[in-house]
Amino acid sequence: MMAQKIKKPLTLCVTSGKGGVGKTSFTINFAIALSRNDSRVLVIDGDMGLANVDVLLRLSVKRDFRDILENGTDPRQALIYARPNLAVLPGSSGVPELVTLGAGQQERLGSLIKMISTDFDYVIIDTAAGIGASVLWYNQFADHNIFLLSPDPTSMTDAYALIKLLCRDYGIDHFNLVLNFVRGVREGKHTVETINRVTQRFLKLKLAHLGNIPEDTAVRRAVLDQVPFVEQTPGSKAARAIHELAQRVHTLI
Numbered sequence: 001m002m003a004q005k006i007k008k009p010l011t012l013c014v015t016s017g018k019g020g021v022g023k024t025s026f027t028i029n030f031a032i033a034l035s036r037n038d039s040r041v042l043v044i045d046g047d048m049g050l051a052n053v054d055v056l057l058r059l060s061v062k063r064d065f066r067d068i069l070e071n072g073t074d075p076r077q078a079l080i081y082a083r084p085n086l087a088v089l090p091g092s093s094g095v096p097e098l099v100t101l102g103a104g105q106q107e108r109l110g111s112l113i114k115m116i117s118t119d120f121d122y123v124i125i126d127t128a129a130g131i132g133a134s135v136l137w138y139n140q141f142a143d144h145n146i147f148l149l150s151p152d153p154t155s156m157t158d159a160y161a162l163i164k165l166l167c168r169d170y171g172i173d174h175f176n177l178v179l180n181f182v183r184g185v186r187e188g189k190h191t192v193e194t195i196n197r198v199t200q201r202f203l204k205l206k207l208a209h210l211g212n213i214p215e216d217t218a219v220r221r222a223v224l225d226q227v228p229f230v231e232q233t234p235g236s237k238a239a240r241a242i243h244e245l246a247q248r249v250h251t252l253i
């Protein structure tokens with residue numbers, strides 16, 4: 001039997017619709033977990049209006065997305081190595097015109113990302129909240145998306161609104177789900193069943209459930225200290241859940 005060819009790099013888009021469900025925390029910690037498994041990982045801060053990745057990793061940013069897209073800076077010069085196997089392309093803050101990407105900017109962004117991605121095994125894009133142009137663009141650009149969802153009903157309705165748009169306007173028919181802020185097996189199961197009932201009924205598709213991350217005070221503490229929780233509290237429930245998810249990344253392929 002021929003060995004399965006694994007695409008390199010594999011580009012994953014972390015998204016949610018609703019804000020504050022843990023996209024940035026997940027992205028950073030998941031990226032660190034993957035990089036420890038000997039993979040070369042690039043994190044792209046796709047939040048072009050309110051960048052956060054650099055804050056949570058305590059990076060000092062000299063050049064960002066704005067310099068790349070507007071001033072022609074070589075994106076390789078903007079990359080910051082946060083850890084030995086983990087590079088970050090910082091987003092930009094307070095730049096509203098970058099949030100709505102024009103067609104020319106989209107094309108340029110796509111070729112720039114492809115150019116810097118070649119040296120990596122995984123490219124993980126942390127998107128902004130909402131259903132703005134940059135969120136839609138990153139979702140259609142990536143090989144796979146990972147929807148972060150909390151058991152909160154508004155998180156489900158916002159995720160569904162984004163899934164519907166991506167399905168209807170971009171023909172995306174495969175969505176992966178990671179539940180965050182989960183307070184028990186039953187709650188997690190109920191959330192997955194609820195969203196799948198709606199997507200199956202109205203869109204005729206079922207989301208692939210990758211796993212859960214429990215609600216854990218270690219996550220909030222790590223954010224306040226600007227240290228990733230997989231490093232600050234490796235034994236915490238949230239950190240163990242991230243490592244399990246990283247072990248399962250091949251199921252996305």
Ligand SMILES: Nc1ncnc2c1ncn2[C@@H]1O[C@H](COP(=O)(O)OP(=O)(O)OP(=O)(O)O)[C@@H](O)[C@H]1O
Nearest residue numbers: 019020021022023024025129214215216219220223
């Ligand atoms: N599993 C968890 N347990 C407890 N707190 C969490 C968990 N996941 C995230 N948080 C907290 O939720 C807050 C929001 O997280 P984060 O910034 O990662 O969300 P986000 O989806 O990126 O937000 P935004 O949409 O604004 O970009 C943070 O303060 C973080 O500490």
Ligand SMILES: [Mg+2]
Nearest residue numbers: 023024047052
């Ligand atoms: Mg964020």
